[in-house]
Amino acid sequence: MQQSSITASVDFDLAGKQQGFLKLPHSHDDSAWGCIMIPICVINNGVGPTALLTGGNHGDEYEGITGLLKLALKLEPSQITGRVIIVPAMNYPAVLKGTRTSPIDKGNMNRAFPGDPAGTVTQRIADYFQRYLIPICDFALDIHSGGKTLDFIPFAASHRLDNNKQHAACLKGASLFGAPNTLLMFEMEAASLYDTAVENQGKVFVTTELYGGGTSTPQSMLMAERGINNFLIFSGIIKGQLQLPEQPTRMLEMCDLDCYLQSEHAGILEMCVSLGDDIEAGQLVARIYSLERTGEPPKQYFAQRNGVLAARRHPCLIAIGDTFAVLAVPIKC
Numbered sequence: 001m002q003q004s005s006i007t008a009s010v011d012f013d014l015a016g017k018q019q020g021f022l023k024l025p026h027s028h029d030d031s032a033w034g035c036i037m038i039p040i041c042v043i044n045n046g047v048g049p050t051a052l053l054t055g056g057n058h059g060d061e062y063e064g065i066t067g068l069l070k071l072a073l074k075l076e077p078s079q080i081t082g083r084v085i086i087v088p089a090m091n092y093p094a095v096l097k098g099t100r101t102s103p104i105d106k107g108n109m110n111r112a113f114p115g116d117p118a119g120t121v122t123q124r125i126a127d128y129f130q131r132y133l134i135p136i137c138d139f140a141l142d143i144h145s146g147g148k149t150l151d152f153i154p155f156a157a158s159h160r161l162d163n164n165k166q167h168a169a170c171l172k173g174a175s176l177f178g179a180p181n182t183l184l185m186f187e188m189e190a191a192s193l194y195d196t197a198v199e200n201q202g203k204v205f206v207t208t209e210l211y212g213g214g215t216s217t218p219q220s221m222l223m224a225e226r227g228i229n230n231f232l233i234f235s236g237i238i239k240g241q242l243q244l245p246e247q248p249t250r251m252l253e254m255c256d257l258d259c260y261l262q263s264e265h266a267g268i269l270e271m272c273v274s275l276g277d278d279i280e281a282g283q284l285v286a287r288i289y290s291l292e293r294t295g296e297p298p299k300q301y302f303a304q305r306n307g308v309l310a311a312r313r314h315p316c317l318i319a320i321g322d323t324f325a326v327l328a329v330p331i332k333c
């Protein structure tokens, strides 16, 4: 396969701390021989594992972006054993625009794997992670939150994996992140996820969903920063005490497609349950009102199974096909 057009201004093997860029050539109207300059920080000290920390996989999810910008400022080589690679804005064009997908090619980074070195900007970034960054890491943490259109109960997550040892390590990493909930996720489009790309290379992978709505709060930032620190302790890269909440993390699973409720109507969404509520099969979850005329009764949506409301649509304006509620089922691990 052809070499990536992306070059790194940092040397991944150099000891110490480097702030630099992944440079992606991008010729466009305002810059004939321009480059997209994706910020990257590499901190390297002695022999040890490598953690790859990413935010901005989606451009409107701020806990990862902000938390990792802060980490790149404060983490010093003397505090670590091994290597930490920080990319706070994985889909950099999307982050600059504050949108989920790239304004250049509409690429959704988390549906672009394994990527393509000859493809669009988003596909080329995905390919660089696939063939250059994932292979040199042992642990990867990708921090998501709900973005503009979703809101979540905060959780760290892993997936069910065929390799028992890898499955256990990923689940342990998720449970030690320090979020009030730990989730085994069922993905609607697993094949093209960054998550799957990392897991398929045998690495320990943890992802998160930390609140949402396209903003951050002191509460969500605290959780992100504490989680990043816990993840580096879990990886054996920094020393220190895990900071875990008093209440043990609750184990949940999104087991199948019945956990997702999608709208079959357009209009205005009225949620009838709140995030974190315990819900029973058959319970009214939401009403959707037509905006076309008055006097029309709302369409009612009922839970298809028991569970906890783990995610909801954030905006009230809703189109047909939008996911407006996701249930997760308490499990014992």
Ligand SMILES: [Zn+2]
Pocket (backbone or CB within 6 Å): 057, 058, 061, 144, 145, 147
């Ligand atoms: Zn996301």
